[in-house]
Amino acid sequence: MREITGRACRDLAREIHEHSGLQVEECYQCGKCTAGCPVADEMDIPPNVVVRLCQLGQRDRVLGSKTIWVCAACQTCMTRCPQEFDIAKLMDALRQISHREGRVNPEAAGMAHFYEAFLDVTRRFGRLSEVGLTALYKMKRFPNEVMNDVFLAPGLMSRGKLHLVPKGIKGASSVRKIIDRCMKESHR
Amino acid sequence: MERIGVFICHCGENIGRTVDCAKVAETAGKFRNVVHAVDYKYMCSDPGQAMVRDAIKEKGLTGVVVAACSPRMHEPTFRRAAADAGLNPFLCEMANVREHCSWVHEDVDAATAKATDLIRVMVEKVKQNEPLYPIRVPVTKRALVIGGGIAGIQAALDIADGGHEVVLVEKSPSIGGHMAQLSETFPTLDCSQCILTPRMVEVAQHPNITLHVYSEVEEVNGFIGNFEVKIRHKASSVNNALCTGCGACTQVCPAKKVPSEFDVGLGDRTAIYVPFPQAVPNKPVIDRDHCVRFKAAARKGLPVTEVTTCGKCQEACPIEPVKAIDFSMEDEIITEEVGAIVVATGYELYEKEAVGEYGYGKYPDIIDGLQFERLASASGPTGGVIRRPSDGEIPETVVFVQCVGSRDRAKGLTYCSKICCMYTAKHAMLYKHKVHDGNAWVFYMDIRSGGKGYDEFVRRAVEEDEVKYVRGRVSRIYPEGKKLVVLGADTLSGEKIRIDADLVVLATAISASKGVETLAQKLGVSYDQYNFLSEAHPKLRPVETASAGVFLAGACQAARDIPDAVAQASGAASKVQVLLSSEELEREPVVARVDENTCVGCFCCESVCAYGAVERKEIRDRSGNLVKTLAYVNPGVCQGCGTCVATCRSNSIDLAGYTDKQVFNEIRAL
């Protein structure tokens, strides 16, 4: 049995509103988002239930869910939502908060590692080096996934799609400053 | 010599808590010409009113000021009390010390001073008041009903049975409306046409009802009790007086593939057609957009009388010596005079062609509720067998989707369409009754079944007819092979659901009829953002509009089912009976008056009057020569808005009850 308090509901609703401008009470739980979500089957909590849990103040459950990291941000949900509730934006907000608090669900941590690796490489070179991204991602996931896609490497190289040496840009330091500043501000 | 009485009400605590009423009474008692000033807890009560009456009689009052609530609340109350005591009611005024004073201020001293000032102002006004007498206008004891669906039919029959003449106007070739298209009705599963057609025949045969089908209201002039309505009788090309309804013409018409409006595109009709076999009147009309002869005339740029293409219908017509079919017929404008108007224009369905995630209307096996009714109907295009429109096969799995367009901010309709939960349950049950081994699925958000026997009806669908209800909306429907893939969700078990359907029925929202806003503007009736017509008061005046003499019945006001439409229609009819039961109507005498001595005949007033109340009056000398043309305000039409008073350049118009002298004296009192 789960205890629900009005206080918890109000606090979470306020936090979400301050973070993203969204009002969770707008959702009337019709389930159309879940119905159209391409990855709903791989989620632990269906999208409409994530919103429901937000309405009931269940902060830990939503921030620790697999769902928010499996979400592909395809925007199908919010495009069809009859209440025009931006659930995709809610997913973003929950990802941001979850990452900031270090609560990423271990089973879905791959996506978080992917995004971290993406930004790590980008801050170094100003642009994304796909080789750099792959290498950094595999390091984060070590020892899992090390051999993933290695057989594709020769194919990519012969097709001119793989550049081993990443090209940095002049503005790399500007990009690094932008990333560092933003991440430090939110991840204090 | 003026003798004014002032009565200050405490209104319990409403006024008394913020205004020192006793003190105000004392001060007012000292005003010039005030001979009586008292305060009391509840002036509107019986004893309070008695106080006013007694004071008028005992002190010979020539004017009364009641300082209390808004005149919108109790002006009639106190004016009636004054009249009972023999004082002209228009010599009684109210000073609003509640809404304009005690309810909006907190400081007692300031509020008391303000209340005193408000009374001072009204006392000065009342001294200039003159007795006014109600204006009487005659009432035309006939009614107009616009719309021949079940609501219009009910209203027309009730008014006609009540002994008054009714003109019923319907824009399609037959009365009956959407109810005629239905197969069975909930919650009894009565055959719709079986219960409707007797009423339709009654309308046609009723001596008090004049039926104009294939007609629309063109223009409305006048005011309550005295409307003049122009009706356009569209050219049907068939002389109803001669036509016997034998149907020979429809048999020979070569244009056989016109999509039938009655069958909502699932069946065809001919260009000369009767919409359905039980149509009333059972006389055909020619659809000129699809008639071979009329199309030929249009193509050649000739009048239809000079073209000889086709004409088979006229040839086949057995009537002699003059055929019943007359290609030269033109639209006719008929003028009717009525005292009351009932609007019963019904509804339309939200177009499924607007819903992208369900295919934009491209897939023939995704249909709407009215189309399903035609499939289920024994007189429908498939003879009552549920068949897929694409290949005629009987569907094994039917998915019903509720709330398409309704309760949907994104689609712009935030309201609930009220009847879909019930008719979807009905559809699912009818399907299961006809296809015993079929699968019926209903995707819903909530089940709204509040009427008598309604919830039991839905439970019957679930428990007896094995209709499967899934709580969740459908995100997308697309074809795969011969099937339609329905992607929905069951929020109760927390899963995404896929169903491969053979037929999908969308419960699309109930919407206002197209073009109803134009009619509303002609009638001066307000409507909301969805074009549903507005009632005068949502709780207490549901069948009247803010335009006196115009009433509402049925779905034109909001989505509703047949029992409610019929009840409301009878309600509107009863209001009409009240209106038509008097020989004359009394109007408030607060109307504008022209001083014929100073009017220069510039007619600026005429151009600014929104009600068309200003007429031109010719002043002639004894020999009949025209001396001058002046403005004249028709007291039967004038609404007392005062626009002409403000406009008049020679200061020749004044408003009875609010003359310049009265108003300036009020201002000077401050």
Added chain:
Amino acid sequence: MKVGYYPGCSLEGSASDFGLSIAKAAELMGVDLVEISDWSCCGASAAHSLDHLLSIALPARNLALALAQGLDQVVAPCAACSNRLITAQVEIKADPDLGARVEDIVGMSLDGDVRVLNMLDFVDVYGVDTLKEKVTRPLEGFKGACYYGCLLVRPPKVVQFDDPEDPKSMERVLTALGATPVDWHFKVECCGAGLTMAQPKIVARLVRDILRNAEENGADGIVVSCPLCHQNLDMRQLAVNAEYGETHRLPIYYLSELMALALGASPKDAGIDRHFIEATERVASLGQSGKK
């Protein structure tokens, strides 16, 4: 015609065929693509998943650079890039406080207007009829399933591009090139996008469904305008076959490759020989002496 150009990170790497074909098509169209000088990563899905301000600041830097360079229109061929650039514009316009913070972080001014175009907007601005007139080898007989994916058409109020359920812009271009667009039902279904590295099984499932529907509706190939969609549909097609025991061999073309081809380029110059699923054979003989 001159237009600003924001290639985006993948066009230099895994989507080099996209970049190549655009350069070739532009050359044959007579369009001068002016690359934004020193452009940087737009942040794609990584930024908005981890930090909102970052997700606006990274694209904003490129908008500022474009403005400083005096460009009034910029083509961003990658759907994610164009989506993020437009989102940044829309959010900054709606919230001046956000705009001020972003200007501060980026250290450049965002004053001015620059229109961000996706590939289809670009063809529209150029003129579909103008393009048609320049076609020297009409792709007659090629039945293409136009695949838009997610970010070109959603969120509809932000990108304001075509119809989010049944778009037709790509079909119009394909028709102008002489090919035949097929009617199919997975035009705007997600391919899995950025899940490709961390959740390959999910991507395999989504890609399988897209391929199946295209094939069921008679497509010779799928036409895309997004590097990640291309990668998932093309490079990962082999993984789909392995996972599901199926034998898909459906070539995936960038719209710009077909444009370059129709304008007279060889398949090699158009980048078509760089795919994982063989794509040259299906189109090599199109538009030559009327034979397919």
